[in-house]
Amino acid sequence: MTNEPLVVERLLNAPIDRVWSAITDKNQMKKWYFDIAEFKPEVGFEFRFTAGSERKKYLHLCKITEVVAGRKLTYSWRYDGYPGMSHVTFELTPEGSQTRVRLTHTGIESFPRDDRDFARESFTAGWTHIVGTALKGHVEGAAV
């Protein structure tokens, strides 16, 4: 009921191997995701990156927990200095020459919710900026 994970799906107009490299190659990740110093799609690999608003940044700490090469990638996702732990999974499925990406984020209810600074800065201020920029020219967003 309340514990259902967040799931977002999208059909991408690109073959599965291109999507896989876009989500696992740090040079490509930098273009659409986050600027991560080092990234290897291997279980146990840890990475970190900073993101947030201009006023306040949050260090994101992640550790890869599952890899099915070319198909599935799961990593933990938490914030340095804050309680809570979540997991993000990318699952890719070929559909002809296209690829369906299914993103699942579990455990977000474990993050501090009553810390105003955290809630506001890490999402409302920080992320809607990213979202707003990325959403430019798109109208399909809310339909999924």
Add this chain to the structure above:
Amino acid sequence: MRRDVFQAIADPRRRAILALLATRKLTLNRVADKFEISRPAISRHMKILAECGLVSYEKQGRLRYCNANLRRLNEVSRWVDQYRAFWQGKLDALEEYLKSTGAPQKKPSTNRRRLK
């Protein structure tokens, strides 16, 4: 002490209690019967649920019934929506990225077929 909906649902037993009460009201004894943990432990969970506004009590004759106030859970879905917006934005960005780096459309025939 801080109490909010998120704390209420952080514990799997409290989620189970809410699921139980979602469809019907029960007395505390009946709730306790459904779980294998001690009665004091159930009372503690119920106390937290009540303090978080997710459970209220209602007296009927000699019995006191527990009600779930699931409306409070909307707060949770608003929270989840922020993440949803974030990931929607990220997938939009991924889509844009793939489009911008994609191979030029060399096979107009297949494209045409897809468009019908």
